[in-house]
Amino acid sequence: MAKERAGMTEETQYMMDRIVTKEPENVPTSGDAKEMRAVVLAGFGGLNKLRVTKKPMPEPQDGEVKIRVKACGLNFLDLMVRQGTIDNPPKPPLVPGFECCGIVESVGENTTGFEIGDRVMAFVHYNAWAEIVCTQVDFVYKMPEEMSFAEAAAFSLNFVAAYMMLFEVANLREGMSVLVQSAGGGVGQAVAQLCSTVPNVTVFGIASCFKHAAIRDSVTHLFDRNVDYIQEVKKISPEGVDIVLDCLCGDNTGKGLTLLRPLGTYILYGASNMVTGETKSFFSFAKSWWQVEKVNPIKLYEENKVIAGFSLLNLLFKHGKCSLVKSVMDKLLCLYDQKKIKPVVDSLWALEEVKEAMQRIHDRGNIGKLILDFEKSPTPLMASDSTETSEAGEEEEEPEGDNDSKERMPFIH
Amino acid sequence: MAKERAGMTEETQYMMDRIVTKEPENVPTSGDAKEMRAVVLAGFGGLNKLRVTKKPMPEPQDGEVKIRVKACGLNFLDLMVRQGTIDNPPKPPLVPGFECCGIVESVGENTTGFEIGDRVMAFVHYNAWAEIVCTQVDFVYKMPEEMSFAEAAAFSLNFVAAYMMLFEVANLREGMSVLVQSAGGGVGQAVAQLCSTVPNVTVFGIASCFKHAAIRDSVTHLFDRNVDYIQEVKKISPEGVDIVLDCLCGDNTGKGLTLLRPLGTYILYGASNMVTGETKSFFSFAKSWWQVEKVNPIKLYEENKVIAGFSLLNLLFKHGKCSLVKSVMDKLLCLYDQKKIKPVVDSLWALEEVKEAMQRIHDRGNIGKLILDFEKSPTPLMASDSTETSEAGEEEEEPEGDNDSKERMPFIH
Numbered sequence: 001m002a003k004e005r006a007g008m009t010e011e012t013q014y015m016m017d018r019i020v021t022k023e024p025e026n027v028p029t030s031g032d033a034k035e036m037r038a039v040v041l042a043g044f045g046g047l048n049k050l051r052v053t054k055k056p057m058p059e060p061q062d063g064e065v066k067i068r069v070k071a072c073g074l075n076f077l078d079l080m081v082r083q084g085t086i087d088n089p090p091k092p093p094l095v096p097g098f099e100c101c102g103i104v105e106s107v108g109e110n111t112t113g114f115e116i117g118d119r120v121m122a123f124v125h126y127n128a129w130a131e132i133v134c135t136q137v138d139f140v141y142k143m144p145e146e147m148s149f150a151e152a153a154a155f156s157l158n159f160v161a162a163y164m165m166l167f168e169v170a171n172l173r174e175g176m177s178v179l180v181q182s183a184g185g186g187v188g189q190a191v192a193q194l195c196s197t198v199p200n201v202t203v204f205g206i207a208s209c210f211k212h213a214a215i216r217d218s219v220t221h222l223f224d225r226n227v228d229y230i231q232e233v234k235k236i237s238p239e240g241v242d243i244v245l246d247c248l249c250g251d252n253t254g255k256g257l258t259l260l261r262p263l264g265t266y267i268l269y270g271a272s273n274m275v276t277g278e279t280k281s282f283f284s285f286a287k288s289w290w291q292v293e294k295v296n297p298i299k300l301y302e303e304n305k306v307i308a309g310f311s312l313l314n315l316l317f318k319h320g321k322c323s324l325v326k327s328v329m330d331k332l333l334c335l336y337d338q339k340k341i342k343p344v345v346d347s348l349w350a351l352e353e354v355k356e357a358m359q360r361i362h363d364r365g366n367i368g369k370l371i372l373d374f375e376k377s378p379t380p381l382m383a384s385d386s387t388e389t390s391e392a393g394e395e396e397e398e399p400e401g402d403n404d405s406k407e408r409m410p411f412i413h
Numbered sequence: 414m415a416k417e418r419a420g421m422t423e424e425t426q427y428m429m430d431r432i433v434t435k436e437p438e439n440v441p442t443s444g445d446a447k448e449m450r451a452v453v454l455a456g457f458g459g460l461n462k463l464r465v466t467k468k469p470m471p472e473p474q475d476g477e478v479k480i481r482v483k484a485c486g487l488n489f490l491d492l493m494v495r496q497g498t499i500d501n502p503p504k505p506p507l508v509p510g511f512e513c514c515g516i517v518e519s520v521g522e523n524t525t526g527f528e529i530g531d532r533v534m535a536f537v538h539y540n541a542w543a544e545i546v547c548t549q550v551d552f553v554y555k556m557p558e559e560m561s562f563a564e565a566a567a568f569s570l571n572f573v574a575a576y577m578m579l580f581e582v583a584n585l586r587e588g589m590s591v592l593v594q595s596a597g598g599g600v601g602q603a604v605a606q607l608c609s610t611v612p613n614v615t616v617f618g619i620a621s622c623f624k625h626a627a628i629r630d631s632v633t634h635l636f637d638r639n640v641d642y643i644q645e646v647k648k649i650s651p652e653g654v655d656i657v658l659d660c661l662c663g664d665n666t667g668k669g670l671t672l673l674r675p676l677g678t679y680i681l682y683g684a685s686n687m688v689t690g691e692t693k694s695f696f697s698f699a700k701s702w703w704q705v706e707k708v709n710p711i712k713l714y715e716e717n718k719v720i721a722g723f724s725l726l727n728l729l730f731k732h733g734k735c736s737l738v739k740s741v742m743d744k745l746l747c748l749y750d751q752k753k754i755k756p757v758v759d760s761l762w763a764l765e766e767v768k769e770a771m772q773r774i775h776d777r778g779n780i781g782k783l784i785l786d787f788e789k790s791p792t793p794l795m796a797s798d799s800t801e802t803s804e805a806g807e808e809e810e811e812p813e814g815d816n817d818s819k820e821r822m823p824f825i826h
């Protein structure tokens with residue numbers, strides 16, 4: 001047994017043993033009406049802070065919808081939550097996760113628009129990674145009939161973020177050019193697809209080399225993250241590009257601004273460079289905050305440039321823009337119905353495999369979205385896979401500047 | 414004579430005497446085919462660096478249009494040129510001015526689209542304040558038949574800047590709110606009019622008290638520059654506003670960002686706070702550059718905000734966006750034809766009165782645009798006007814923080 005699971009962390013081993021003994025697969029885990037399975041983050045830190053446990057099942061409050069969850073999206077943001085590098089997180093223990101999809105099981109009082117049995121996708125302010133989720137009706141959207149749960153879990157956050165950045169913040173129009181960091185990621189793939197809905201848009205994608213074969217057709221020009229992509233882009237478009245989408249922050253902010261043509265917009269929508277090792281490194285966090293190039297508005301004036309930040313979570317849960325997001329979702333579902341966009345799913349993971357899934361995102365191994373699939377059981381691994389194992393579960397910091405480890409292939413396919 | 418002209422600077426007196434003796438009004442000053450009248454800036458500094466003199470008349474080069482100028486726009490930017498606080502100015506002596514209108518007198522080779530006798534308005538990279546202007550055909554636009562030369566000189570720069578900021582940079586749409594600094598100025602009045610072409614837009618204007626009666630109808634809410642307008646705006650719109658247009662820079666940048674609602678856009682389009690006294694104060698310039706709040710992109714990310722800079726001159730003459738500006742001008746002329754917009758002219762000035770006109774802008778006395786009118790002769794002043802005279806012509810710096818002087822009424826009406 002040890003050999004077969006050599007690639008797994010001890011924690012996952014423990015969780016699987018627990019499931020096998022306590023919760024045989026054939027018996028629905030929701031058999032106990034008052035309890036549900038959920039991923040719990042015991043405290044901020046490494047992968048070993050994550051557990052799959054039983055939690056009391058929530059009941060919908062006024063204006064809430066109760067959803068039996070089928071699948072959840074896993075985002076880079078969830079890594080930052082785990083590390084505690086996100087702004088103002090709730091106190092652990094907490095259930096992570098910001099998006100899910102499933103079937104409406106009941107609705108609270110004063111909740112209109114949804115009926116029991118509706119297939120829905122939803123945003124949640126934490127607590128998505130659980131069998132049952134209750135969330136405000138404003139954050140719930142009906143799924144198109146032909147959309148699978150895996151697709152729905154890959155849809156909401158990535159496509160809404162991509163759409164709002166391109167069309168609400170930056171005003172993408174015919175003939176423009178867009179540069180997207182992490183072109184192979186969930187947002188990157190959504191950006192590429194949305195750009196193709198506007199005539200004559202050139203997309204410059206940055207991605208690790210090993211993803212190039214898989215995503216080459218989604219963008220116009222593709223560059224290796226490790227080459228000096230500024231020079232390469234300028235060879236093709238000497239004036240620069242109209243929109244730069246950056247989820248990395250740090251050095252890339254300055255590079256992004258350099259690449260903007262006049263009236264161009266740089267949008268920072270993530271700060272994944274803050275995450276260097278498995279656990280929060282104060283040094284790396286402070287470095288990102290203080291060393292990111294601060295921008296003098298007078299320089300923007302002289303250069304006719306625009307710099308923006310975009311955080312969909314803050315927009316939804318802090319800035320109260322759910323009706324705007326709803327109108328964006330309507331447009332996106334229209335594009336989906338017209339088969340103009342389709343979420344790219346990287347891989348499906350059982351709840352108990354959340355650590356391996358997170359490590360895959362950390363290693364930037366994914367092409368498209370990682371999904372936590374509530375109907376999937378953990379996949380036993382082959383012994384040969386262990387050679388690719390990352391140092392998941394250890395508390396050690398990665399050495400500063402060790403970017404190679406981020407480009408490693410993931411250890412689970 | 415001395416009494417009648419008590420309000421004028423010695424220089425103006427000198428210039429007028431010169432005209433009276435050398436260039437009687439009835440004789441066209443362009444009688445000498447090889448020479449023309451022009452305002453010349455002898456060196457960077459105070460008002461006394463400006464002269465009206467004769468200059469060799471230019472001939473149109475390849476792709477240029479030669480315009481007999483009827484009127485020119487005078488902008489705050491021209492004050493900054495005079496002081497040398499503008500980025501990368503040409504070496505003086507130079508002829509200032511960036512916009513003019515008049516009649517096409519001839520065209521260079523390979524110049525199509527214009528004929529002799531066409532009434533046109535144009536952008537010029539300096540050299541606008543002269544009887545004859547030659548400029549690239551890309552910067553020349555035909556005037557509507559019913560537009561006067563005074564209107565045309567007030568139209569181009571202000572309306573194109575206002576339109577591009579509202580619709581190209583910030584994407585103004587129905588139901589949004591806009592805050593504009595210097596609501597009584599040329600750009601401010603253009604912004605207010607363009608906002609009224611979009612349904613249900615709320616305009617918050619900031620202006621000196623003495624202008625309120627004149628411009629109250631052009632905006633939704635009007636605030637005194639000297640009160641804490643942030644609190645006043647937040648009383649009406651607690652969430653803030655969608656677009657902040659700031660031509661002042663300095664402290665106002667931070668205030669503007671504070672007032673932005675999520676997804677809102679702050680646009681810096683001038684730095685008139687750089688100009689404190691009549692001549693360039695390095696301290697004030699350095700202060701503006703270094704003390705303007707530099708913006709951390711991570712803060713923009715957390716707050717979902719957008720910060721932009723807009724310089725129409727750089728866009729035209731440095732960033733080569735003349736075809737985009739042309740398309741904007743077409744839209745504006747359409748709005749003018751539909752009588753939806755109409756430039757606000759503050760006052761007309763003879764060439765020899767350029768110093769008084771500049772002082773009026775410096776004192777922020779204008780409502781709408783100041784025009785240099787080539788067909789106007791200097792107006793002799795009443796002795797009683799002298800009590801309101803600013804210290805025009807002196808090289809002394811204003812004391813730091815002396816804002817009162819900027820709010821004084823102009824000394825020529």
